[in-house]
Amino acid sequence: MTGSKFQRGKASIAFEEGPQIIGQASVAGKKEGEGPLAAYFDVIEPDPMVGCDNWEAAESALQKEAADLAIEKAGLVRTEVRYLFAGDLLGQLIATSFGTVDLEIPVFGLYGACSTIGEALCLGAMTVEAGYAEYVMAMASSHFASAEKQFRFPLEYGNQRPLSTTWTITGCGSFILGKRGGRVRITGITPGKIVDMGLKDSMNMGACMAPAACDTICRNLEDFGRRPKDYDKIITGDLGEVGQKILLDFVKSRGYEIADRHMDCGIEIFDKESQDTHSGGSGCGCSAIVLAAYILPKLASGEWKRVLFLPTGALLSSTSFNEGQSVPGIAHGVVLEHCSE
Amino acid sequence: MTGSKFQRGKASIAFEEGPQIIGQASVAGKKEGEGPLAAYFDVIEPDPMVGCDNWEAAESALQKEAADLAIEKAGLVRTEVRYLFAGDLLGQLIATSFGTVDLEIPVFGLYGACSTIGEALCLGAMTVEAGYAEYVMAMASSHFASAEKQFRFPLEYGNQRPLSTTWTITGCGSFILGKRGGRVRITGITPGKIVDMGLKDSMNMGACMAPAACDTICRNLEDFGRRPKDYDKIITGDLGEVGQKILLDFVKSRGYEIADRHMDCGIEIFDKESQDTHSGGSGCGCSAIVLAAYILPKLASGEWKRVLFLPTGALLSSTSFNEGQSVPGIAHGVVLEHCSE
Numbered sequence: 293m294t295g296s297k298f299q300r301g302k303a304s305i306a307f308e309e310g311p312q313i314i315g316q317a318s319v320a321g322k323k324e325g326e327g328p329l330a331a332y333f334d335v336i337e338p339d340p341m342v343g344c345d346n347w348e349a350a351e352s353a354l355q356k357e358a359a360d361l362a363i364e365k366a367g368l369v370r371t372e373v374r375y376l377f378a379g380d381l382l383g384q385l386i387a388t389s390f391g392t393v394d395l396e397i398p399v400f401g402l403y404g405a406c407s408t409i410g411e412a413l414c415l416g417a418m419t420v421e422a423g424y425a426e427y428v429m430a431m432a433s434s435h436f437a438s439a440e441k442q443f444r445f446p447l448e449y450g451n452q453r454p455l456s457t458t459w460t461i462t463g464c465g466s467f468i469l470g471k472r473g474g475r476v477r478i479t480g481i482t483p484g485k486i487v488d489m490g491l492k493d494s495m496n497m498g499a500c501m502a503p504a505a506c507d508t509i510c511r512n513l514e515d516f517g518r519r520p521k522d523y524d525k526i527i528t529g530d531l532g533e534v535g536q537k538i539l540l541d542f543v544k545s546r547g548y549e550i551a552d553r554h555m556d557c558g559i560e561i562f563d564k565e566s567q568d569t570h571s572g573g574s575g576c577g578c579s580a581i582v583l584a585a586y587i588l589p590k591l592a593s594g595e596w597k598r599v600l601f602l603p604t605g606a607l608l609s610s611t612s613f614n615e616g617q618s619v620p621g622i623a624h625g626v627v628l629e630h631c632s633e
Numbered sequence: 634m635t636g637s638k639f640q641r642g643k644a645s646i647a648f649e650e651g652p653q654i655i656g657q658a659s660v661a662g663k664k665e666g667e668g669p670l671a672a673y674f675d676v677i678e679p680d681p682m683v684g685c686d687n688w689e690a691a692e693s694a695l696q697k698e699a700a701d702l703a704i705e706k707a708g709l710v711r712t713e714v715r716y717l718f719a720g721d722l723l724g725q726l727i728a729t730s731f732g733t734v735d736l737e738i739p740v741f742g743l744y745g746a747c748s749t750i751g752e753a754l755c756l757g758a759m760t761v762e763a764g765y766a767e768y769v770m771a772m773a774s775s776h777f778a779s780a781e782k783q784f785r786f787p788l789e790y791g792n793q794r795p796l797s798t799t800w801t802i803t804g805c806g807s808f809i810l811g812k813r814g815g816r817v818r819i820t821g822i823t824p825g826k827i828v829d830m831g832l833k834d835s836m837n838m839g840a841c842m843a844p845a846a847c848d849t850i851c852r853n854l855e856d857f858g859r860r861p862k863d864y865d866k867i868i869t870g871d872l873g874e875v876g877q878k879i880l881l882d883f884v885k886s887r888g889y890e891i892a893d894r895h896m897d898c899g900i901e902i903f904d905k906e907s908q909d910t911h912s913g914g915s916g917c918g919c920s921a922i923v924l925a926a927y928i929l930p931k932l933a934s935g936e937w938k939r940v941l942f943l944p945t946g947a948l949l950s951s952t953s954f955n956e957g958q959s960v961p962g963i964a965h966g967v968v969l970e971h972c973s974e
Binding site: 303305345348349374375379381382383384385386389390392393396397398399400401402403405406411415418419421422424441442475483484485486488489491565607609610611612613617620622 | 687723737763
């Protein structure tokens with residue numbers, strides 16, 4: 293057990309064994325399936341309604357599909373997965389509640405905005421490392437249309453979007469963690485703090501989340517006694533192009549240079565020019581499907597040896613926004629390493 | 634470590650040491666402070682706005698107050714609390730995000746509807762038992778007015794409420810868990826599964842949650858090889874009077890008789906006759922403040938030796954309700970025992 297290694301004032305955990313990711317699935321929407329990562333996704337859903345009657349049910353359908361595929365790819369059956377750590381962006385997590393009820397797996401519902409898959413991987417890894425379960429699942433989803441309805445305007449309104457906005461991706465990423473049997477290990481975590489710089493622009497969430505990403509990156513480097521060069525890549529969730537610039541400046545002001553190894557899932561997932569997605573992609577599903585489809589295979593093959601993966605979340609609701617509140621950010625850090633077993 | 638004790642197909646965890654609750658705080662609203670448990674609460678807030686400009690900020694203020702008081706009562710300072718497990722009922726957990734940002738403690742945002750404090754205690758206990766942290770905090774809140782606005786009608790509408798409805802309580806319960814130093818120990822947990830019986834009445838949430846409570850109670854008894862008499866009390870969160878009747882029938886049909894030891898926080902917190910609260914109290918804060926104010930002292934004194942505490946949640950949003958979805962339930966079970974240390 294690693295638990296005894298904690299140090300006062302530090303929030304990171306270094307796992308001694310390090311749970312492995314033994315199966316993962318990425319289910320992407322049509323637009324995501326027309327982007328630069330199209331070839332990597334397990335499934336591309338051509339129908340935005342996924343055969344359902346409404347956007348929320350469509351998102352639940354993505355979860356069902358990703359969950360079953362991840363279990364299958366891990367060579368397991370549902371009853372072997374002991375706990376599920378899952379969430380989405382919708383109020384009261386309805387995509388998750390209705391998407392996972394048929395699994396009949398005890399579930400811990402999580403909300404960390406677009407950082408949710410980071411939160412799920414942290415808790416899932418803690419659970420497996422401690423020996424509370426042989427296998428657990430971590431999952432997060434988002435859907436462009438359910439998110440627009442939840443946070444912004446009805447699609448029919450056809451509102452204009454400033455260039456700093458990101459495009460909520462349609463997709464779901466699901467991961468099975470176990471003690472062994474994978475090619476990628478979670479060797480440590482740095483759970484996120486809420487960071488509020490007082491920014492209030494819900495159309496520029498990259499700027500709202502960048503300070504939280506900076507905080508988690510710097511705490512990770514300090515807690516583990518590492519330099520940026522100890523990571524092949526430092527990969528944020530969905531800062532987009534605007535948020536990336538701010539992050540690099542913030543991190544530099546703290547004494548670290550990460551521009552040569554920073555990557556952002558939101559920037560990777562769309563082709564800015566041809567797909568008209570402005571600052572990039574976002575949503576719980578964004579970092580989740582990029583992790584499943586693109587990042588994990590590069591770690592599994594050994595092309596990358598060690599990556600710091602940081603899904604980023606902007607903590608707002610339409611209520612808090614309308615009441616003039618700021619948009620705090622949070623970023624949960626997960627250290628992923630190639631393993632040869 | 635207990636982890637190796639897990640059995641396939643069973644979701645309960647028996648802790649070997651069992652983290653202790655070393656400090657707790659209950660902050661209640663005015664109406665709750667006029668009910669049968671008035672004398673037990675740490676703080677009764679006379680102002681429903683808690684000095685804030687809106688209901689959501691008022692709920693955040695309850696969280697701040699409960700968090701600080703629990704830390705103080707545990708004899709700690711903020712920086713000694715390593716992780717926070719917290720949630721509320723509002724979309725995107727805004728009461729929690731804005732209520733805990735000043736704590737600067739890494740946070741795992743949780744949503745389990747009114748079962749959230751059970752989810753938080755499960756994860757907090759797992760974290761302390763595994764040695765990932767010396768101290769963690771579990772917290773959940775609700776506010777009558779922010780919940781009515783979120784789930785039902787504006788208060789100004791003055792809508793009628795059927796007798797099966799419950800009254801969302803205003804309050805926040807906060808708990809500090811540590812390895813030792815308390816008089817109550819968490820000796821085991823039974824995380825909840827989502828149970829959907831197809832009920833659709835959001836004005837009768839007790840009925841929607843009772844099947845989930847039954848499922849968790851029966852799984853707890855089976856996983857731990859216990860009979861109901863092994864618990865001094867089996868205490869659900871907020872089934873209310875209607876839900877209680879259904880629960881007792883359901884449990885009986887599974888071969889267990891618990892009527893002589895069942896208690897429901899939602900029934901205890903209000904005086905039905907004089908307070909016009911129909912089926913009882915509900916909300917994340919309901920089971921949280923009843924646990925902090927009423928249940929834990931009885932366990933600490935040894936009046937009760939072992940209790941099964943089961944906060945219950947109804948998984949719906951106004952969106953899912955309006956789309957004709959059912960209201961699934963979930964209940965997270967926590968085994969609490971008197972300890973003499």
